[in-house]
Amino acid sequence: MMEKMIFGRYVPADSTIHKMDPRSKLLIIFLFVCIIFFANNWITYVLIGFYTFYMLGMSKIPVRFLYGGLKPVIWLVLFTLVLQLFFTKQGDLLFKWGPLEIYEEGVRQGIFISLRFFFLILMTSLLTLTTSPIEITDGMETLLNPLKKVRFPVHEMALMMSISLRFIPTLMQETDKIMKAQIARGVEFDSGPIKERVKAVIPLLIPLFVSAFKRAEELAIAMEARGYRGGEGRTKYRQLSWRPVDTLQILLLVVLTVLLIILRS
Amino acid sequence: MKKSIVSLKGVSFQYDTQERYALKNVSFDIYEGEWLAIVGHNGSGKSTMAKLLNGLQFPQEGDITIDHVVLTEETIWDVRRKVGMVFQNPDNQFVGTTVQDDVAFGLENNGVPREEMVHRVEDSLKRVKMDQFLYQEPHHLSGGQKQRVAIAGVLALRPSIIILDEATSMLDPRGREEVLETVRLLKQEKSLTVISITHDLDEAAKADRIIVMNQGEVFREGSPEEIFAMDEQLIQLGLDIPFSVKMSKAFRQNGMTLSKHYLTEEELVTELWTSHFSK
Amino acid sequence: MDISLQQVEYRYQANTPFERLAIEDVSMDIPAGTYMALIGHTGSGKSTVLQHLNALLQPSKGTVKIGSHEIKSGQKNKHLKPVRQKVGIVFQFPEHQLFEETVEKDIIFGPMNFGVPETEAKKRARLALQQVGLAEEILAKSPFDLSGGQMRRVAIAGVLAMEPDVIVLDEPTAGLDPRGRKEIMDMFYELHKERKLSTILVTHSMEDAARYADQIVIMQQGRVAKKGTPEEIFSSPDELVQMGLDVPEVVRFQLKLEKQTGIKLDKIYLTIEELSSKVAEVLSRGVRS
Numbered sequence: 001m002m003e004k005m006i007f008g009r010y011v012p013a014d015s016t017i018h019k020m021d022p023r024s025k026l027l028i029i030f031l032f033v034c035i036i037f038f039a040n041n042w043i044t045y046v047l048i049g050f051y052t053f054y055m056l057g058m059s060k061i062p063v064r065f066l067y068g069g070l071k072p073v074i075w076l077v078l079f080t081l082v083l084q085l086f087f088t089k090q091g092d093l094l095f096k097w098g099p100l101e102i103y104e105e106g107v108r109q110g111i112f113i114s115l116r117f118f119f120l121i122l123m124t125s126l127l128t129l130t131t132s133p134i135e136i137t138d139g140m141e142t143l144l145n146p147l148k149k150v151r152f153p154v155h156e157m158a159l160m161m162s163i164s165l166r167f168i169p170t171l172m173q174e175t176d177k178i179m180k181a182q183i184a185r186g187v188e189f190d191s192g193p194i195k196e197r198v199k200a201v202i203p204l205l206i207p208l209f210v211s212a213f214k215r216a217e218e219l220a221i222a223m224e225a226r227g228y229r230g231g232e233g234r235t236k237y238r239q240l241s242w243r244p245v246d247t248l249q250i251l252l253l254v255v256l257t258v259l260l261i262i263l264r265s
Numbered sequence: 266m267k268k269s270i271v272s273l274k275g276v277s278f279q280y281d282t283q284e285r286y287a288l289k290n291v292s293f294d295i296y297e298g299e300w301l302a303i304v305g306h307n308g309s310g311k312s313t314m315a316k317l318l319n320g321l322q323f324p325q326e327g328d329i330t331i332d333h334v335v336l337t338e339e340t341i342w343d344v345r346r347k348v349g350m351v352f353q354n355p356d357n358q359f360v361g362t363t364v365q366d367d368v369a370f371g372l373e374n375n376g377v378p379r380e381e382m383v384h385r386v387e388d389s390l391k392r393v394k395m396d397q398f399l400y401q402e403p404h405h406l407s408g409g410q411k412q413r414v415a416i417a418g419v420l421a422l423r424p425s426i427i428i429l430d431e432a433t434s435m436l437d438p439r440g441r442e443e444v445l446e447t448v449r450l451l452k453q454e455k456s457l458t459v460i461s462i463t464h465d466l467d468e469a470a471k472a473d474r475i476i477v478m479n480q481g482e483v484f485r486e487g488s489p490e491e492i493f494a495m496d497e498q499l500i501q502l503g504l505d506i507p508f509s510v511k512m513s514k515a516f517r518q519n520g521m522t523l524s525k526h527y528l529t530e531e532e533l534v535t536e537l538w539t540s541h542f543s544k
Numbered sequence: 545m546d547i548s549l550q551q552v553e554y555r556y557q558a559n560t561p562f563e564r565l566a567i568e569d570v571s572m573d574i575p576a577g578t579y580m581a582l583i584g585h586t587g588s589g590k591s592t593v594l595q596h597l598n599a600l601l602q603p604s605k606g607t608v609k610i611g612s613h614e615i616k617s618g619q620k621n622k623h624l625k626p627v628r629q630k631v632g633i634v635f636q637f638p639e640h641q642l643f644e645e646t647v648e649k650d651i652i653f654g655p656m657n658f659g660v661p662e663t664e665a666k667k668r669a670r671l672a673l674q675q676v677g678l679a680e681e682i683l684a685k686s687p688f689d690l691s692g693g694q695m696r697r698v699a700i701a702g703v704l705a706m707e708p709d710v711i712v713l714d715e716p717t718a719g720l721d722p723r724g725r726k727e728i729m730d731m732f733y734e735l736h737k738e739r740k741l742s743t744i745l746v747t748h749s750m751e752d753a754a755r756y757a758d759q760i761v762i763m764q765q766g767r768v769a770k771k772g773t774p775e776e777i778f779s780s781p782d783e784l785v786q787m788g789l790d791v792p793e794v795v796r797f798q799l800k801l802e803k804q805t806g807i808k809l810d811k812i813y814l815t816i817e818e819l820s821s822k823v824a825e826v827l828s829r830g831v832r833s
Contacts, residue, residue, distance in 0.1 A: 134362045166362045169404040174640075180600055181641040184633045185702065186625060186657025203653070206643035210688065215357045222358035225319050225350045226418065227342065227374035235376050237369035237386070307693060307721050407586065435719050437586060438748050438790065464721040505722035508793040508816075515820035521827065530797055538804045541827055 009068065009125070010132045016245060017059040017130045022139030024246035028253050029127045035253075036116055038260040045115050047263070051256050052119045061129050069125035070118070077117045084110035137161045138238055155231030163219070171212070178207050270426065270458055271295035271318065276327035278313055287313040288324070289481045297425075300452060300459040302469040304492075305478030306503025311462045314478070315430040318460070319350050332425065346375065349419030353431040355411035356403065364390065364406075365399045368418045375422065389417035392454075393447050409440025413447055420451070426458045433465060445471060466493075466507045470529075477502065490525070509533050545611040545630060545709040545742065547574040547597060553605035553617075554592050566592040567766045570606070574759075576709070577740040579733075581753035584763035585788065590746050593763065597712055597744065598631040599624040611709070629658040632708030636715045638699035639692060647673075647690075647698050648683040654706040665705065672701035676731065693724050700728075704735070710742040711735075717749075729756065750792040754778060754814040762789070779812045794819050 012018070017025070039045050056066065084106055091104035127136070141158035148154050179189065182203045189200050271294065278288040288310045295301050305311040316322040317329060320341035329336040331344050352358045361367030365386050372382045390396040393413040403411060412432055419427055429448065433441040445468055452459055461468055469475050475492040477484040479502050485492060493499070493510045500506065506514075509530045513523050516537075523536060549572050556564045567589040574580055584590045595601040596608050599615055608615040611630060615621050632654075635641070644650035651672055652665035660668070673680060676697040682690070687698055703711070713732060717725040733756050736743045747753060753760050753774065760777045762770040764787055770777060778784070781791045781799055791799070794816055801823070802808050809826070813819040 162362055163360060166360070166403065169402065170356055173404060177635065178641060180595070181633075181635045181638065183600060184598055184628055184635070185641070185654040185706070186628055188625065203641070203643045207640055210643075211640060215354075218352065218354055218357035219360065221321055222350075222352055223360060223370075225321065225345060225352075226360075226371040227345050227422070228370075229342065229374070233376045234373050235379060235382065237366065237373055237379065237382050239379070306723055307691070439585070466722070500723075503721060503723040508797070511816055512794075512797060512820065515816045516824065519820050519824035521824055530800060534797070534800045534804050537801060537823070 009065070009128045011061055011065050011129050013060045013130075015058060015060040015130065017055065017126065019243075019245070020130075020249065021240050021242045021246045022131050022135040023143055023240060023242065024249055025127055025131055026136070026139045026143060028249060029124055031253055031257070032123050033120065035257050035260055036120060038257070038264055039116070040112070041263075041265045044260050044264050045112060047256065047259060048119055049115070051252075052122050055126055056122060059126055059130050061126075065129055066122060066125060069121055069129075073117065073121055077114050080117070081110045081114050084113055133165045134162060134238075137165065138240055142240055155234070159231075167215070171208070174211060175204065175208060178204055267296040267299075269294040270297040270332055271460075272328075272330040274328050274330075276317065276324045276329060278317060278322065278324045280313075286481050288317070291327070291481075291483055293476060293483060293486065295426075295458065295460060297458055298456045299474060300448075300461065300472045302461045302463060302472035302475045303478060304463060304466075304469050304475060304504060305484075306464065308480075309478040309503070310481040311478045312430065313481075315350070315428055315462050318428060319348055320344055346422060347424050348426045348428060349422060349424040350428045350430060351412060351415045351419060351432040353434055355408045355415065355435065358415050359403045359411055362402065363399070364395060364401050364403075364414050367403070367414055368421050371418050371422050385421045385423075386417075389420040390414075392420060392451065393417045407440060408436045409443040412436065412440065412444045416444070416447060416451075424457075426460065428460045428462065430462050431464070432461075433463065433468060441465070441468070464504060466505050470507055477504075545576050546609070547611070547631070547710060547742070548572065548609045549593070549596065549603075549606065550609070551606040552593075552596060552603040552608060554596070554601060555604045558604060565766060567763075570763075570766075570768055572761055572768065572771065574710075574742060574744065576742055578759055579736050579743045579757050580745070580759045580761060581757035582744060582746045582761050582763065583748070583750070583753060583789065584769075587765075588763040589766040590763050591714065592766075594633065594712055594714060594744075594746055597710070598633055599627045600633075625658070629706055630708055631710045631712060632703040632706050633712040634700055634703050634714065634716055636718050637696075638703070638716075639687075639695035641699055641702075642687040642695060645686060646683065647685055647687050650687055650698060651683075651702045651705050654702050658706060668705040668707065669701070672705040673698075675704055675735065676701045677727065693720065696720075696728075708741075710744065712744045712746070714746045715748065716745075717752075732756075750778075750790050751794075754792040754794070762787070774814055775812065778814060781812070 036048060039048050085102055086100060086106065088106035088109050089101065089103050090106075091108070093101060094104055094107065095102040131139070137158055141154055144152070144154045183189065187200050187203055189197065274292050276288055276291045277286055279286045291310070291314075303311045303314060313322070317324055318331070320336050323336075323338070332347055334340050334344060336344055359367050360370045368386045368389055369382055372385060377385070387396065390399065393416050395410060395413050395417060398406070398410065406414070415432075416427070433444050436444065448459060449471060451457060461472060463469060470489050470493075472489060474487070475489055476486045477492060484502065485495065493507055496506060496510070496514070512530075513533055517523060521541065523533075525532075549570055552570045553568050554566045556562075556566055570589070570593060582590050582593065592601065596603060597610070599608070599610065599613075599621065602615055602621055603617045605617045607617070610627050613627050642650050644653060648666065648669050651669040652662065655665040655668055656662065669683065670680060673683065678694060678697050678701070682694070682698070687695055690698065700716070711732070716732065717728050720728065729752060732743060735741050745752065745757065757774055760772060760774055761768060762777065769787060770783070778791055778795050781795055784791055790796075792814060794814060795812055798809065798813060798819055807826070809822055813822055
């Protein structure tokens, strides 16, 4: 029932972006989030726009999936836009209606900030749409590896993440089963006064928790039986491979950065 | 000659939360290359046995020796390389995000170099006939398939002993068949010692030898034929009798004579045909 | 209370790219007091059919009649709660639904959800506990302190306390040892006989189907493949084998014997006692039969 690819929103496709090493994608997103704040005039925003749409095009992701990422944020963006429109009082006065005044700078800033949101969401969606959750975990683990020297539990975090990912569909299936069993006992999850609906969560949560603890215990025993004793001395089966395209993409972003610095006002 | 590969001597075990002893003064040997079934009702001590054999718990009294190494806190990691265990719940032992990741888990833990890992993962999955499922995620697999992956994960470490701790009790009949058939074929190829902890009679019937546990003690030990001859006693011990034994008993009650007490269905049919029908 | 399904179809996630046809053109009648076994492979649609029996799912085509309630496709069917009280479902591994602090509280949970006052519910809990063969002292314990087998019985008691007219059992013996299996199946059979409780058993065990059921329905790939009494169904064992299903051990043995000896008995026997006495009879009369 829950086989939809809703978790992580990963959409498989045969694109250059999909085939990139998750490390380069993580680095690119991180860098992008930083440099987007360099844009402060029309030409810099246009550049960012070109880059974003170029990357999206390369990813071959159908537009409707991008929409899914934008939908939740649309109100926030509109709210920010309205704030900027009505509270930035600089530049020429463009419009006045009673106490409401809209200035040129307000329009400019409003558009710029909305665009910034827009591009940020699109680019971060690009990461989750083209990279499966386990790849992201692998990428993060490898990137954070140097932190092992300062005793940061990189391996443990990565293992926790990958086990959690593995169990999400399983837990969802179980939630479904428990819900059905409780509905059969007269619980109503989707109707009735708010107070009742909140109480209805208890016969769902408690069995889930109990079962989750039991799973954790059994899993730990199985892991020990299979020789797990922590990160020391472990080898890695999954391999990431950095390819020329990864280097090229990073270089492209560096070029963009340089252009932004030159062309910003 | 029969060489003992696992040896229990005077083993007693008590869980801290319980008063009674889960195992009382248990002693027996397991021989290299045999398929031993340990049967008993729930609470007979058989599951405790599994935990002790893998060093997941230690007995309060007595010793367990595996391949000439006494099982202690210091030696468990070496022992665990020789003994692979498949647990009851197919989901709660599946660690990896996909089939191949899960099989590789044990290899990663043991620091096996990557090229070797790739080879062993492929090889073990082939042996359990799950090689077409390398990239599958566990929630798309049936119980029987998950258990076969678990077996592959164990095989990849090349153990000499494999313990099935009620590995078929949560499976449907098809899954059970798949798993037992897989184990049977594996045993044929390699000299693997299989310890099957179960309450399933059909599983026990496939073994070379059966140990019946009752209330923490070894009740009886013998070949499947000897054990199934116990008849009513098995029922009292909370177990069941195989169908063919029930059938032969019913024939006897109807006045027919049969040569053996325990016969497989095929043997029973043949005996009926040769000594009764073809007159 | 009668239940009937008329040309029921169900699609999961209809109108999405993940739409999946689970069952199609399924019709069956379950008159009050019947013991019906529902058989089929995993994926045959059994559990989808099961979930229609207490209106957990509503059909995308066709009608489900549960007593006087009629659930038609396309309609917004409200007020389904009373149906759930009348048709109790014991899901697989029912011990997973326990959550209350005490066994008593968990057992009365179901009945109280359906409006039964607490004192009455507690009375029912005591009775239900007896029916599942557990001692009254357990009422005050936490369900999580019990053994797996006991937990399962508590969960079953929770459904029995709802006093349904029909009880649906989804592989109630999964994971139990032989003694446990026998006790649970005998218990449900007793209840069926005593209370004339319509019982629908979803099972993989042909032996249980042969032993307990009045009626058997076989599902395959979302459709009803065969319907009939155990005698009728198991009389065509080749068909069943072709469908990838098993026959009860007794029948399998009879077939092996007939094949080996070349002698066919007058009919298919479903129990060890009947088969053995028939074989003995045939032998005493001489080989010609």
